[in-house]
Amino acid sequence: MNNRLKSIITVAVFAVFLLSVSVLCLAMPDTTHSDSERRELAQLPKVTTQKLVSGEFSKEFESYTTDQFPFRDALRSIKTLLAHKVLGKLDNNGLFTADGHISKLDAAINEPMMDHAAERFNYIYNTYLTDNNVYFSIVPDKNYVLAKANGFPAMNYESFIDKMAQKVPNMKYIDICDLLSATDYYNTDTHWRQENITDVATRLARHMGVNLTHDYTENTLDVPFYGVYAGQYAGGVVPDTIKYLTNDTINNAKVSAYNDKGMLVESSIYNLEKAKEKDPYEMFLSGTMAVVTIENPNATLKRELVLFRDSYGSSIAPLFLSGYSKITVVDTRYIQSEYLKAFVDFDGADVLFLYSTSLLNNSLAIR
Amino acid sequence: MLFSSITFLYYFLPLVLILYFAAPKPLKNVVLLLVSLFFYAWGEPKCVFLMLGTIIFNYVFGILIEKAKTQQAKKIYLTISVIGTLSGLLYFKYAGFFVENFTAITGISAPALNIALPIGISFYTFQILSYSVDVYRGEVPAQKNIITLATYISLFPQLIAGPIVRYKDVAAQLVKRSHSFESASIGIRRFIVGLGKKVLIANTLGELCQAFYATQDTSVMFYWLFAVCFTLQIYFDFSGYSDMAIGLGKIFGFDFLENFRYPFISKSLSEFWRRWHISLGSWFRDYVYFPMGGSRVKKPKLIFNLFVVWFLTGFWHGAEWNFVLWGLFFFVFLTLEKLFLTKPLEKSKILARIYTLFFITISFMIFSGNNAQEAFSLVGGLFGAGGIPLTSAEALYQLRNYGVLVIIAIVGATPLPSKIYQYLKSKKATSFFVDIAEIIILLLILISVTAFLADGSFNPFLYFRF
Numbered sequence: 151m152n153n154r155l156k157s158i159i160t161v162a163v164f165a166v167f168l169l170s171v172s173v174l175c176l177a178m179p180d181t182t183h184s185d186s187e188r189r190e191l192a193q194l195p196k197v198t199t200q201k202l203v204s205g206e207f208s209k210e211f212e213s214y215t216t217d218q219f220p221f222r223d224a225l226r227s228i229k230t231l232l233a234h235k236v237l238g239k240l241d242n243n244g245l246f247t248a249d250g251h252i253s254k255l256d257a258a259i260n261e262p263m264m265d266h267a268a269e270r271f272n273y274i275y276n277t278y279l280t281d282n283n284v285y286f287s288i289v290p291d292k293n294y295v296l297a298k299a300n301g302f303p304a305m306n307y308e309s310f311i312d313k314m315a316q317k318v319p320n321m322k323y324i325d326i327c328d329l330l331s332a333t334d335y336y337n338t339d340t341h342w343r344q345e346n347i348t349d350v351a352t353r354l355a356r357h358m359g360v361n362l363t364h365d366y367t368e369n370t371l372d373v374p375f376y377g378v379y380a381g382q383y384a385g386g387v388v389p390d391t392i393k394y395l396t397n398d399t400i401n402n403a404k405v406s407a408y409n410d411k412g413m414l415v416e417s418s419i420y421n422l423e424k425a426k427e428k429d430p431y432e433m434f435l436s437g438t439m440a441v442v443t444i445e446n447p448n449a450t451l452k453r454e455l456v457l458f459r460d461s462y463g464s465s466i467a468p469l470f471l472s473g474y475s476k477i478t479v480v481d482t483r484y485i486q487s488e489y490l491k492a493f494v495d496f497d498g499a500d501v502l503f504l505y506s507t508s509l510l511n512n513s514l515a516i517r
Numbered sequence: 518m519l520f521s522s523i524t525f526l527y528y529f530l531p532l533v534l535i536l537y538f539a540a541p542k543p544l545k546n547v548v549l550l551l552v553s554l555f556f557y558a559w560g561e562p563k564c565v566f567l568m569l570g571t572i573i574f575n576y577v578f579g580i581l582i583e584k585a586k587t588q589q590a591k592k593i594y595l596t597i598s599v600i601g602t603l604s605g606l607l608y609f610k611y612a613g614f615f616v617e618n619f620t621a622i623t624g625i626s627a628p629a630l631n632i633a634l635p636i637g638i639s640f641y642t643f644q645i646l647s648y649s650v651d652v653y654r655g656e657v658p659a660q661k662n663i664i665t666l667a668t669y670i671s672l673f674p675q676l677i678a679g680p681i682v683r684y685k686d687v688a689a690q691l692v693k694r695s696h697s698f699e700s701a702s703i704g705i706r707r708f709i710v711g712l713g714k715k716v717l718i719a720n721t722l723g724e725l726c727q728a729f730y731a732t733q734d735t736s737v738m739f740y741w742l743f744a745v746c747f748t749l750q751i752y753f754d755f756s757g758y759s760d761m762a763i764g765l766g767k768i769f770g771f772d773f774l775e776n777f778r779y780p781f782i783s784k785s786l787s788e789f790w791r792r793w794h795i796s797l798g799s800w801f802r803d804y805v806y807f808p809m810g811g812s813r814v815k816k817p818k819l820i821f822n823l824f825v826v827w828f829l830t831g832f833w834h835g836a837e838w839n840f841v842l843w844g845l846f847f848f849v850f851l852t853l854e855k856l857f858l859t860k861p862l863e864k865s866k867i868l869a870r871i872y873t874l875f876f877i878t879i880s881f882m883i884f885s886g887n888n889a890q891e892a893f894s895l896v897g898g899l900f901g902a903g904g905i906p907l908t909s910a911e912a913l914y915q916l917r918n919y920g921v922l923v924i925i926a927i928v929g930a931t932p933l934p935s936k937i938y939q940y941l942k943s944k945k946a947t948s949f950f951v952d953i954a955e956i957i958i959l960l961l962i963l964i965s966v967t968a969f970l971a972d973g974s975f976n977p978f979l980y981f982r983f
Contacts, residue, residue, distance in 0.1 A: 151952040157702035160956055164705050165534075167960065171967075172531040175523075208518070208559045215523040219971040229968040236965075237721055238921025240914070243972070257911065258733050303734065303911040384972065 174220040181218065186226075186381030188428055191217040226384035234385075240302070245383045248300035251337045252379040252387065253293050257303035259310055260511045267513035268317035271503055274458070274487050275320050278494075282456075282501045285358055286321035288314060289342065289462045289506040292335040294327060307507065314510060321503060324357045326350050336390040339377020340508060341431055344465040345393040351469035358500045360453065360473035366395035371422075375430045392430055394420050399471050404445040407436065408485075408493060417442060419468045434464035440484035441493045444468070449475035454499040456480060460509040474500075483515040518559040519978055520761045521716050523970050529556065537769065538696075546668045546691070549769065556673040557637070564635035567605060572667045574601055575645045576660070579652045583659035595653040599646060606642045610634055614836035637677035639833055641670055643800055648684040650804055657685045665691050674765035678758040680776035680796035687771055694770030704767030706959060711760025713962040716969050716976070718926050719754035722746045724975050725919050726885075728911075736909035740898035742916055748881040749926040752780065754979050755794070781877070781930045784869035785862050786850045789877060797833070801826050812855070823852050838889035846880050 184191055195201065195210035219225065233239040240246060244255050275284060288311050297304035307327065315323040334346040342350075345368055355362045374389035400419055407417040417436055425433035435442050444467065454476045457463055460483070467479050478494050485493065509516070518525050533552045540548045558565040578598035585591040613630040620627050648669070651657045660666040669691055675682050729743040759776035766773045780792035790798050802811075809822045824845075831844015854862070862869040879896060886892030898905065928934065938955075941947045970976070 151949050154698060156952050156956075157698040160702040160705055160959075161698050163956055163960060164709075164963075167963065168527065168531045168534075172527045175527050203562050205560055205562055212522055212524050215528060216971060216973055219523055219527075219967075222971045225968040225971040228965070229972040229974065232717075232965055232968065233721070237717070237925070238919075239721070240918045243974075258731060298910075301914060301917070303732075303914050 171220070175215065175218075178218070178220045183428075184217075184223075184381070185428055186223055186376070186384070188378060188381060223384070227386070230383065230385040243382055243384065245379055246297075246300075246302050247383075247385075248296050248302065249332050250388075251292060251296055251332060251335065252377075252383045253296050253302075254291075254340070254379065254508075255297075255303060256291065256293060256508065256511070257297070257305050258511075259305060259313075261313070263511055263513045264310075264314055264317060267505070267510045267516050268314065270482065270487055270513075270516045271318050271321070271458075274482070274490065275318070277487075278490060278496045279501055282496060282499060283358065284321045284501045284503070285324055285354070286315065286318050286503045287324040287326055287354060288510065289504065290327050290330060291340065291507045292332065292342075294507075295330060295332045305507070305511075310507060310511070318503070322357070324354055326353060329353060336375065336377050336392075336431075338380040338387055338390050339375070339431060340379065340506075341377070341462060342465065343393065344395055344434070344469070347466055348395070348469055351466055354466075354502060354504070355470055355473050358455070358502065360470075360500070362469065363397075363399075363472040365397050367397060369394050369396055371425050371430060371433070373425060373430055377431070378429070392425070392433070394433070394465075395469070396420075397472075399446055399448050400468050402447055403468070403471060404447065405435075405442065407439045407442040409439075419444065431461070431465075435467060435479060437461075437464065438481070438484060439479075440481055442467075442479040444471060444477040444479065446471050446475050446477075451475065454478070454495075456494060456496060456499045456501045458482065458501070458503045458505075460505050462506045463504050466504070482517050484517075486517050518556050519976070520758070520765075521712060521720075521966070521970065521976055523967075526712075526967070526970075529559075534768070546664055549673075550664055550668045550671060553668070553671040553673040553676060557671060557676060561636055564638075567609075567635055567638075568641060568671060569667075571602060571605055571642070571645060572670050573663070574598070575649055575670075576663050576666050579649060579659040579666070580661065582649065582652050591653055595649060598649045602642055602645050602649070606638055608632070609638055611832075611836045640679045640681055641676065643681045643797075644684070645670055647681070647800065647804065651683070651685050657688050660684075660688075660691075672766075672771075674769070674771075675762040675773060678755070678762070679794070680759050680762060680773055681800050682771075682773050682796070683800075686774060690771050696770045700767050700770065704764040704769075706764070706955070707767060708761050708764030709959045709962050709966075711757040711762075711764060712966050714753045714757030714760060714929070716757075716966045716974075717962070718922065718929065719750045719752075719757055720969070720975050720977070721922055722750035722753065722919070722926065723977055725915055726750060727975065728915060732911050734909045734911040735898070736906045736912045737899065737901045738908045739912035739915065740895070740905075742912060742919070744878045744882050744895075744899060745923060746919060747885050748878050749923065749930065751881060751884070751979065752777070752930060753926060779930065779932050781874065781927075782870070782932065783873050783877075784866060785854055785858070785873055786847060786876060787854050789873060790847065790851070797830070801830055805829060816856070819855070820852055823855070824848050827851065834884070837887070839883055839886045839892035842889055842892060843880055843883045846876075846883055850876060 180193060181191055182193070183189070192210065192213035194214055195207055197207060201207040201210070230242045233242045241255055245252055246255060290307050293302070293304055294307050296302070311327070329350050330342070335342050348364055348366070352362050371392040371394065375392045376387065376389050380387040380389070403419055405417040405419055406414050409415050417439070419435065421433050421436040424430070424436055429437070432438070452475045453473070455470055455474045456478045457467055457470070458480050459467070460481065463479060467477055470477055478499070480490065480494060518529060536552065537545060537548050554565055557568065575598060578594055578601070581594045582591050582598065585594055609632055613632055616627050616630055619625070648666070652659045669684055669687060725746045726743060729739060732739065756777035763773045763775070774796060776794060776796050778792040778795065780789050783789040783792055806822060806826045809825065810818060811822065812819055814822065827844040827848030828841060829844070830847070831840045831842065834840045834843065862872065879899070882895040882899065883892040886895050897903065901907070938951070941951045
């Protein structure tokens, strides 16, 4: 090709490309939320002298132009494809795929975070629970079964669990790791599947001296479930299906919860309105709630459970109901441990601390 | 503002191109100056005044040096100009370091200064110094138009990460330069290649370096993998920035000199420094080494000259002892090469290359540390210091994870891709298709870079300590 012609074509192609993308950047309407990443997107920052002088405006503007870039989700998928197929990367954005699952690389043990969680748990024990039977169990992240087996860096879970159990010496540790396999977790999400963890609930209850019944009906949610990793991974992802278990005890349960204003309101075990929102997993006990009380009117004996938990606890809590007259589910990420006495009756209750490795290893949110 | 950002690519650059090419010739420098000041002020609003002050100061002293009647007066003006210009660099970059070390040595407590380092100050300070010295030497006339001088100093393509453009190399183009589709096309190609080197290769290699810093599963193998990836990351990042600067310069009608010429194919460390950050090496050669007598002196003086140059070269890269050690590391090997190793290295190309690559890799481990202690620890890790195992599960994983990229980077750091391109271009049968493929590939690189940037992928700026 004639050198001048080639130069003209090159200049024309890139001038048109740059200008077209620029016009699109300016013309496309801004969006407030990314469904795939489950986060708020940066908005056009307000211009103030203070922001301009400090350089804060430029930082916020850069976040804005990146977040609001046209066809960003499609470009993120292209990036994932390039990282794997051209650059030969095995992981992308800190996530990997194995056995049909997407999972997060998280091999490092963060001992200061474990110490923080232990300090909070021991505070609760020493303040409220010295007369109770207190149990502790850890839900391993799905990397426990996926990472090492597929050649990805894996946390030393045995060491993690041993260390954590030693840090809360007044609680009886119940091991559930051997009951969990890859199929017990959602493919695109960090959480476990309620329909596959009845054996976990049974073991935990048995250690607390309670027998559970298993007369469940399996129900399937009719919305696709794109878990938390689906959007972060940004590749072609097959959605999961959420199933949830019901029986007479669960159906008749009376559920109440403290809302974000501290008011006690009626709630439900399965919130089907939440199932239609951005994170369908929040259908279990309505997601992020500080204190939820589940009462079992069918109970023949008065026996109560207080379950300290993270989001994994939302789906397992209903499975304990056949063994208890009342379950109080507490999430100390949303309530200060110092205020618990006003909201929770610990008298004579079994107490179970059930937390995932991922939260214990990143526990600053526990208050 | 970084070249590798959505803001630069799709907001700043199109606007600048429109303004620049729409402006009549007499106003092109004004446009370049204004957009360059905006570019600098975008991330460092306060520091723009320091740069403007330095420009005005050197503008005045440039004219005074030229107009001085006697050599002694010229020398006095030059001395004031150099001291004045360097004092900004010394204060902002090195004052904290000096105070910290003074406290450590004497035990006398002094408050930590915590002075923010203005981005690019080392680059533009050296550009200004070259201007004043060249005027003093009578190699160029003093610039009477302050807009022209300010445009030279603040020109945004090379402002924050070089290359260090000498005034005499662009003096004529600052006044009169031509624009053509041919040079714009070359500039676009160079810019996009540099952008790809930075975003697709260097940034991705940087992720491995981040994983190395975070790991609890360390091993000798992981240290070596990190050393190779860090060395390649620095090369692709820095040479990518230079490519982008040279490419942008071409679009605006400037010819900046090359800054990197396949440094990893060198057969000695001396040759490496003739191919690596050429603008800095030649700056020290012309403004420090030669004025001290260069190599045409007795051996003890030669060794002293080399020591000074390499001490300063190391210290220029950052106010930390590991950078000084890095410079002195090259001082030792370049002195050995000058005195003893030249002939042995010429005997076997393969051994010479192994020797060069081995010590380059070691040198970048010193460079990568945050301080001297960390530098020693990193170099020690390469040889199993601290009883670390030979391999680890994470090292093996990361080798598989980054293996393809490392191979791409190694091949990309050699002249092979360029030679294949030239070969195919020279053949009649393939020339046309190569031209078409070139445009398509460049477009694909730009789209890929955009995809990486839109994803918010790891995108570090490595020159904040320079």
